[in-house]
Amino acid sequence: MAKKKKFIKLVCKQCNKINYFTNKSKALVEEKLNLKKFCKWCRKHTDHKEGKK
Numbered sequence: 001m002a003k004k005k006k007f008i009k010l011v012c013k014q015c016n017k018i019n020y021f022t023n024k025s026k027a028l029v030e031e032k033l034n035l036k037k038f039c040k041w042c043r044k045h046t047d048h049k050e051g052k053k
């Protein structure tokens, strides 16, 4: 069985723009991502969450 890599989107909570793509291991899928990253749209560091499809 091939292991699927799950790609997720990191979405800015403030403007809801997708800023980053990443993947995470299956073990981490359960955890919610909540990351501070720079949003080029907001031009500042904002909280990013895992985006849904």
Ligand SMILES: [Zn+2]
Residues within 6 Å of the ligand: 012, 013, 014, 015, 016, 017, 039, 040, 041, 042, 043, 046
């Ligand atoms: Zn933003």
